[in-house]
Amino acid sequence: MPETLPACLIAMQSNTLVYNDVDVEAFQREVRQQVSQILDAIRDERFENAGIAYQQFIDQYDACFETPSVDVLGEVKRRGIDLYAVLEHQGTRLTAEMCVGGSHDRASERSFNAVTEAHINLLFYMLTLNLAIHNKIDNVQKQLRTKLGFLEERLRTLLNEYIYANQLGRIVLDGLHASETLYGWILLEKNDLDAARLIYKNDLKLNNEMKFAELHAEVMSIYQKRYTSETPEDLRNRAFSRCGLSEDRAQFAFKLCYYLHQTGSISMS
Incomplete structure (x- = not known):
């Protein structure tokens, strides 16, 4: 019963x-x-x-x-x-x-x-x-x-x-590099592993496709594409261009994760 x-x-x-x-x-x-x-x-x-x-x-x-x-x-x-x-x-x-x-x-x-x-x-x-x-x-x-x-x-x-x-609200996953997603902003701009893990924990589809270590490696791989004249900041800006990423966007995503944690407390087995 x-x-x-x-x-x-x-x-x-x-x-x-x-x-x-x-x-x-x-x-x-x-x-x-x-x-x-x-x-x-x-x-x-x-x-x-x-x-x-x-x-x-x-x-x-x-x-x-x-x-x-x-x-x-x-x-x-x-x-x-x-x-x-x-x-x-x-x-x-x-x-x-x-x-x-x-x-x-x-x-x-x-x-x-x-x-x-x-x-x-x-x-x-x-x-x-x-x-x-x-x-x-x-x-x-x-x-x-x-x-x-x-x-x-x-x-x-x-x-x-x-x-x-x-930035237009469209999701086009084909060819989308992890550095161009919110994970890129959190890891490259904020250097916040815990915050990235929080988002990843609630990203159920990605959970089934990729381990967090693999996600982290893909984001950081942009630094391997560096040309002689490019600085790390140049690489980050190129990754974030046309993505509409921002601190406000990250903070709202964290709030959504908090609400999902709350609904998880009510979840019925």
Whole structure:
């Protein structure tokens, strides 16, 4: 019975509920602290009252555990399902806005981050509601698993763009040297092995095709093509030309990896 409580890695330790090494109560406290930041980023009319719906859900969730009953918990879960549809719509819109080569700005990024964080928080709350109501993390139709999969796929697709797309947002892998990707920027410009490994860990396709040592060697191989008059800086600039690589692009890719780590904490075996 893979969906029953013991197999879900739920444990009571010193009266603390733990799921996949996540302290649920600490997580919920952190969510409440984030609420004002999320609301501030998604308060205008473009978001169709998504912030208000999110605030109401958090408040109703907290209230329902004061005097819990199956009916009350079920009503909050239904509100969560409605909120999911709102956040999925806004998340899809903002993902398109954040594509490489798009017309996004800092405000777009803040809104994307806020909606994504609200989305992840909601999925975790829905998981705990399922446990409280059904003693299972998901229903027979695997609705929560499916919703989590949609979010992860959207994040991974956007991350793939930030790794491989040129400044126009196009991905042309034929003949694309590793130094011309985000790996090139991180390793050649920043000389940051740990950051490159973080991106590589979340680049599932490349994981299956190439070891990190091979990737590193390909990036560094540009220094072997040096002509007499070329400096290392010349070689780096040539590799980065027309690629649209930047520190902002790298930082947003790291943020996507962070969100994928969070969704991984919710993942259901």
